[in-house]
Amino acid sequence: MIHFWKAGVVIIGNEILIGRVLDTNSQKVARALTMMGYEVLEIRKVKDDVDAIAKALKELLYEANVVVTTGGLGPTYDDVTAEALAYALGLPLEINQKARDMIERKVREMRLEMTKERLKMAVMPSTSKPIPNPVGVAPGIYIKFGNKKIFALPGVPAEAEAMLDYVISELENDSLLRRAEACERLENVREADIADIIRKVAKMYPDSYIKTHPGLEGNRPYVKVCVLASDESSEMAHRKAKNILNLIISEVMGA
Amino acid sequence: MIHFWKAGVVIIGNEILIGRVLDTNSQKVARALTMMGYEVLEIRKVKDDVDAIAKALKELLYEANVVVTTGGLGPTYDDVTAEALAYALGLPLEINQKARDMIERKVREMRLEMTKERLKMAVMPSTSKPIPNPVGVAPGIYIKFGNKKIFALPGVPAEAEAMLDYVISELENDSLLRRAEACERLENVREADIADIIRKVAKMYPDSYIKTHPGLEGNRPYVKVCVLASDESSEMAHRKAKNILNLIISEVMGA
Numbered sequence: 052m053i054h055f056w057k058a059g060v061v062i063i064g065n066e067i068l069i070g071r072v073l074d075t076n077s078q079k080v081a082r083a084l085t086m087m088g089y090e091v092l093e094i095r096k097v098k099d100d101v102d103a104i105a106k107a108l109k110e111l112l113y114e115a116n117v118v119v120t121t122g123g124l125g126p127t128y129d130d131v132t133a134e135a136l137a138y139a140l141g142l143p144l145e146i147n148q149k150a151r152d153m154i155e156r157k158v159r160e161m162r163l164e165m166t167k168e169r170l171k172m173a174v175m176p177s178t179s180k181p182i183p184n185p186v187g188v189a190p191g192i193y194i195k196f197g198n199k200k201i202f203a204l205p206g207v208p209a210e211a212e213a214m215l216d217y218v219i220s221e222l223e224n225d226s227l228l229r230r231a232e233a234c235e236r237l238e239n240v241r242e243a244d245i246a247d248i249i250r251k252v253a254k255m256y257p258d259s260y261i262k263t264h265p266g267l268e269g270n271r272p273y274v275k276v277c278v279l280a281s282d283e284s285s286e287m288a289h290r291k292a293k294n295i296l297n298l299i300i301s302e303v304m305g306a
Numbered sequence: 307m308i309h310f311w312k313a314g315v316v317i318i319g320n321e322i323l324i325g326r327v328l329d330t331n332s333q334k335v336a337r338a339l340t341m342m343g344y345e346v347l348e349i350r351k352v353k354d355d356v357d358a359i360a361k362a363l364k365e366l367l368y369e370a371n372v373v374v375t376t377g378g379l380g381p382t383y384d385d386v387t388a389e390a391l392a393y394a395l396g397l398p399l400e401i402n403q404k405a406r407d408m409i410e411r412k413v414r415e416m417r418l419e420m421t422k423e424r425l426k427m428a429v430m431p432s433t434s435k436p437i438p439n440p441v442g443v444a445p446g447i448y449i450k451f452g453n454k455k456i457f458a459l460p461g462v463p464a465e466a467e468a469m470l471d472y473v474i475s476e477l478e479n480d481s482l483l484r485r486a487e488a489c490e491r492l493e494n495v496r497e498a499d500i501a502d503i504i505r506k507v508a509k510m511y512p513d514s515y516i517k518t519h520p521g522l523e524g525n526r527p528y529v530k531v532c533v534l535a536s537d538e539s540s541e542m543a544h545r546k547a548k549n550i551l552n553l554i555i556s557e558v559m560g561a
Contacts, residue, residue, distance in 0.1 A: 065515055065517060066517050066519070067333075067349070068336055068340075068346040068348075068349065069336065069337070069487075069515065069534055070332075070333045070334065070335075070337025070338070070339075070340055070346075071342045071517075071532060071534075072333075072334035072519075073330060073333045074329075074332070074333070075328060076323045077325075077329075077351070078322075078327075078328045078329070079325065080325075080432075081322070081323055081324065081325035082324070082325025082326070083325070084325075085323075085324040091323040091324065091325075091350065092353070092358075093323075093349060093352055093353075093358070093362075094322070094323065094350070094351035095350050095351075096332070096348065096349035096350075097348055098347070102461070103347075105350070106350075122373040125497065125520075126497060126501055127497060127498075127504065127518060128493075128501065128504065128505040128508065129502050129508075129517070130402055153357070153442065164533075166498050166499075166501075168498040168501045168502075169498050170493075185390070217308075232324075232326070233404060241418065242380065242381060242382060242405065243381040243382075243418075243421050243423040243424050244421075246381055246382045246383060246421075246423045247423075248384065249382065250382075250383040253384075260324065261322055262320060262321050262326075262384070263382060264321070264327075265380075277321075277326060277328075279324055293367070294454070
């Protein structure tokens with residue numbers, strides 16, 4: 052049984068917990084980590100609250116090699132992710148000179164003024180590396196903590212997404228596995244009717260993840276079958292996923 | 307300071323953690339609970355795994371009065387939510403006769419066969435009340451556990467949404483507060499420029515939640531300001547939110 056490197060995701064923001072905003076960041080982050088060979092153990096959405104964020108970070112870091120957070124890096128009073136990181140890791144907060152330079156450059160480019168609210172975005176736990184934000188002003192925060200890596204990205208989806216490349220490049224040489232997925236829609240089939248076959252094939256390939264998604268088109272039922280497989284490279288993982296999927300299809304055809 | 311009743315949400319499904327599927331259930335559930343006067347403490351997304359689900363349930367139930375889960379109620383081998391509920395609460399699993407009747411009726415209506423996979427959806431922790439599923443086959447599970455209430459809904463978004471009405475009606479007489487929201491877009495304003503005003507008003511109304519969402523339209527910046535307020539009824543809460551929002555607007559205008 053393969054042991055994947057473990058990851059956790061923390062989505063920070065009251066607007067998520069009151070359901071005003073649909074969180075799309077967790078899917079993007081989870082997808083990227085999964086394809087890099089990580090097993091995402093848990094996604095937690097917590098309030099803009101130092102204790103709640105720090106608790107989630109500490110609990111996830113207990114098992115996870117990597118934790119990625121989004122949200123809480125902006126200029127407003129309720130952006131407390133840097134403080135929560137410092138508290139959770141026992142690191143002092145300080146003005147990060149590189150982050151300050153990044154913010155000042157952005158502020159000049161956008162012909163804005165440097166306010167104390169904007170300067171606040173340069174306050175990070177000591178040992179932080181600021182992550183350049185190609186879209187907005189707030190830099191992300193990267194902290195290596197022992198053998199763990201923590202990445203804090205902004206909550207604005209376009210910014211978080213743009214900074215995921217940085218995360219991926221920092222993880223490139225950690226997990227030696229990659230994952231890939233293959234899906235196929237089987238027509239005129241019901242989920243319950245092929246459950247036995249799926250269970251059998253899933254037992255044969257415990258390192259792959261097979262999932263069925265039932266649906267209806269008019270009166271005709273269908274099942275989308277997806278296989279997520281892992282191997283040394285994305286290409287090899289994709290080939291493996293295809294092979295398992297083909298085995299399922301031939302079993303269903305023969306049933 | 308008002309103490310809201312507390313709620314937790316658990317979204318169950320590997321397809322969420324590998325980022326294949328965008329979870330929209332947590333937003334819908336969190337929104338409904340919020341408007342019923344609950345404070346959603348945390349949303350956790352966990353794998354289709356008995357231990358992971360049971361751990362999330364137990365940890366959230368420690369603080370929350372209500373926990374709503376979605377996912378893991380279907381006929382396939384990886385649907386283990388009923389088992390996890392039983393394990394977390396220390397209740398035996400049994401075939402729930404009412405749930406079985408619901409499933410049999412649905413299966414007849416849809417001209418399907420009763421398989422052991424479909425029968426599995428009637429297996430619930432003892433003391434469960436099955437929640438009718440107006441859209442699909444799998445009944446939901448409602449458990450009163452001491453002074454806590456647990457609702458397990460299916461993962462298919464149309465089914466989960468249809469069953470939210472049941473949850474709401476069961477909570478009607480618990481929390482005596484309701485919440486409502488008012489939002490307004492302020493043009494030609496930047497988030498950092500009004501951060502001070504927002505902080506000041508937020509301090510004046512600690513029971514309300516004020517949040518700014520910055521944006522750009524072409525070159526013109528805007529900030530959407532939202533106020534979530536609570537009161538005895540939805541109408542009174544809405545009036546309060548409007549009043550606070552108007553105060554912010556007049557402060558910004560005067561600044």
